[in-house]
Amino acid sequence: MQICRDLPSLRAATAALRAASRRLALVPTMGALHEGHVALVHAARGEADAVAASIFVNPLQFNASDDLARYPRDEEGDLAKLRAAGCDLVWMPPVEAMYPPGSATVIEVAGPSAGWEGDARPGHFRGVATVCCKLFLQTGAEVAAFGEKDWQQLQVVTRMAADLDIPIHILPVPTVREADGLALSSRNRFLTPEERATAPLLHRVMTEAAAAIAGGAAVPGTLAAGGARLVAAGFAPDYLALVEAETLRALDAPRADGPMRLVAAARLGTVRLLDNIPV
Ligand code: PAF
Numbered sequence: 001m002q003i004c005r006d007l008p009s010l011r012a013a014t015a016a017l018r019a020a021s022r023r024l025a026l027v028p029t030m031g032a033l034h035e036g037h038v039a040l041v042h043a044a045r046g047e048a049d050a051v052a053a054s055i056f057v058n059p060l061q062f063n064a065s066d067d068l069a070r071y072p073r074d075e076e077g078d079l080a081k082l083r084a085a086g087c088d089l090v091w092m093p094p095v096e097a098m099y100p101p102g103s104a105t106v107i108e109v110a111g112p113s114a115g116w117e118g119d120a121r122p123g124h125f126r127g128v129a130t131v132c133c134k135l136f137l138q139t140g141a142e143v144a145a146f147g148e149k150d151w152q153q154l155q156v157v158t159r160m161a162a163d164l165d166i167p168i169h170i171l172p173v174p175t176v177r178e179a180d181g182l183a184l185s186s187r188n189r190f191l192t193p194e195e196r197a198t199a200p201l202l203h204r205v206m207t208e209a210a211a212a213i214a215g216g217a218a219v220p221g222t223l224a225a226g227g228a229r230l231v232a233a234g235f236a237p238d239y240l241a242l243v244e245a246e247t248l249r250a251l252d253a254p255r256a257d258g259p260m261r262l263v264a265a266a267r268l269g270t271v272r273l274l275d276n277i278p279v
Contacts, residue, residue, distance in 0.1 A: 022049035026141035032072040032186035036176040041085040044145040052089040061127025112155040149175040151276040237266040
């Protein structure tokens, strides 16, 4: 597994892969890897001959109230997991290589960036879209794997790649969950044992709400009841909403003409849990 920390060596490594006429897939990450990331590497491998992963904690997607400083970092553990997963190349640029002094270009994706995480974390999707665009262009990958866990991010990146005619296939990969339903996340490690025991309720409430809505229950009442259950259990919900799957537009009644998603974010102690499921 080759490790590249500057752009010239990345270009040389991807050129060598291409010379062997190999289709390259990219798994963008911010490190602190878990089984969800390993699933991305396996899914990427299924679509390409070679897999590159990037590890870059992107300062542009954290805002003032956000948690850049306490974002978990574990370079050695991450590299061991990527090696075991069969990754061919790891791109680990320092911040100055990604954003050299004088960098002045950002990517703003209107539409799916609006609302939900876009409201909770102003500027977050500008940072995500900008770094993903750069990662796509730096690696020249034909495929990029993204987890469905960050559903809004997946829609933002898919829209951005389509709008900018970047020749890359965005591969959605299903959320990996613990046995009790909790979606894997690098931030779960910050849950106390009591919070960890409560955390799966988010997915349970969502699953029951989705089933009720699919069975004809009124959307606003169902979501309000779900939110109240979360509050009673100690969550501070930011949102629990039914949306159009691609545009993230809120729905107060089911649509008959396209996929829908239930999206939620709720704070439990100091940890903000995100989840989404199809309806
Ligand atoms: O989902 C993440 O880990 C990040 O948002 C990503 C896609 C690697 C961009 O920094």
